[in-house]
Amino acid sequence: MATEHKRSSKSEIEDLIKARYSLIWITSPEETRVEESLRKLCVEREMRLEVWSITEGFKTVANGQGTRDVKDPMKAIDHVIRAEGRALFVLRDFHPFLKEPAVVRRLRDAAHELRKTKKSLLVLSPITKIPPELEKSISAVLDWDLPNRMEIEQAARKVMPNLPAATQQVIESDPTFMERVVESALGLTLVEAENVFAKSAVRTHTFDLETILEEKKQIIRKSGLLEYYEHREEFSDVGGMEILKDWLVKRRAAFGSRAKDFGLPLPKGILLIGVPGTGKSLTAKAVGALWQMPLLRLDVGKIFAGLVGSSEENVRSVIKTAEAIAPAILWIDELEKGFSGTQSSGSTDGGTTSRVFGTFITWLQEKTSPVFVIATANNVSALPPELLRKGRFDEIFFCDLPDREDRRQFIDIHLRKKKRDPGQFDLDKLVDATIDYSGAELEQAVIAALYDAFDTGGDLTTEGLQKTMNEIVPLAITMREMIDNMREWARTRARMASSRSKGNTKPAGWMARYGAPTANLGDKGPEPDDDGRKLEL
């Protein structure tokens, strides 16, 4: 799976230079790594590379030697404008000086002047903070990639000599070992990877995958936006939804080279919408286990919260990390919380939401890296229509309330999870008692009955379960209108996650107390057609 699907930042910058882009902004926290790539590029292209910092002025680091004592930012730009020949100039940490109107003005002049020359000026900064006056003059903004497999392997090999000789031999004798080590550190910067390898070497005297992965989880969590999610849920924990599950099972091997050679396109992602508590989040988590891929959970709210970096920066950083870890699953839970109201955002937040959303949509549409997106939402009306257009997601699945057969599976799953034998229970009765209950409510009923049984000193029984089930009023009743609207929406726009639909015979417990709903919610609808779509609800 070592195929690199994306163009490297080094070749991207090479194209920009060939195309005579005069002023380029590079965002990366990895100054040394970026400069090393630029140095190689300049050596290959026989260009001079001069690097500036406020403490040292300019220093020539490729195709030449020497320093230029121009620590003052204005003088530094002047030097670039006047310098001779084919050259690249890097300004380190220049963003604080862009608060000065004169510096901004001079940089704009430089951008204009340099267009007629074979010189390019690169602003290298850990953040993208471009003053509006400068935006038009910066011909490209490039977010430098995180290290690829090869670079991570080099970092590991640097640490190797510190391991006991016997361990080194073991590592060398197993060709897949290094691959797994590298995989476990993808998504980190080079320095972070080196530190993680060193820590593992000190603690375990080898490259211990658990240690490395644990460190990576911590580092990713610290970024505040993503969570590296552990596989706790098994795919078999998900009841019902056979169409969705079948779709996912069929794509299990879609990220390997065999699928690519066969001509299969890379799956992009799916959007799961539907009734609360029907297993959307559960499915997302379970896919990680099914596909044996790392799962990154994105907190959409935090992108906009302003606690960590700017919103635009955040979304790019998330994409960068996911692409570095790829093949990976990016799980965006409760999508509507972040991207609702993008149409009107121009008036409320200066258009930030729209811009962030635009970045995300473009990436979703154009991405060539094996990052599979699973987005979940239950308020479809809040989602911008652009998101739902063809080409963004492979499929939109609608997760409805479970029917009889689904509920039987759910109850079975939850009894087994609590180490009870479903064969000891009258499942028909329980299925009858739970018309229009969601998966979450079924789970809740099982847990409540367990508490009752524990309290009275007995064990879980069908009667105990019936009792707690009768006590729950399903959300389907209080949210009937919302669910009806959602179904109406999904009828023409989404694919049903579950195919079965069978009638109920007996009223659920709450019905005795609250009366039957005018339209039965979960257990109705015609048989699906071959495609699994219910044409009418």
Ligand SMILES: Nc1ncnc2c1ncn2[C@@H]1O[C@H](COP(=O)(O)OP(=O)(O)OP(=O)(O)O)[C@@H](O)[C@H]1O
């Ligand atoms: N299809 C299912 N099979 C088994 N258990 C389920 C299923 N759906 C829901 N559950 C149970 O309900 C819990 C909550 O479900 P989950 O969080 O996946 O719902 P959701 O669809 O994401 O809801 P929301 O829209 O509120 O986010 C799960 O952890 C699981 O225990």
Ligand SMILES: [Mg+2]
């Ligand atoms: Mg959820």
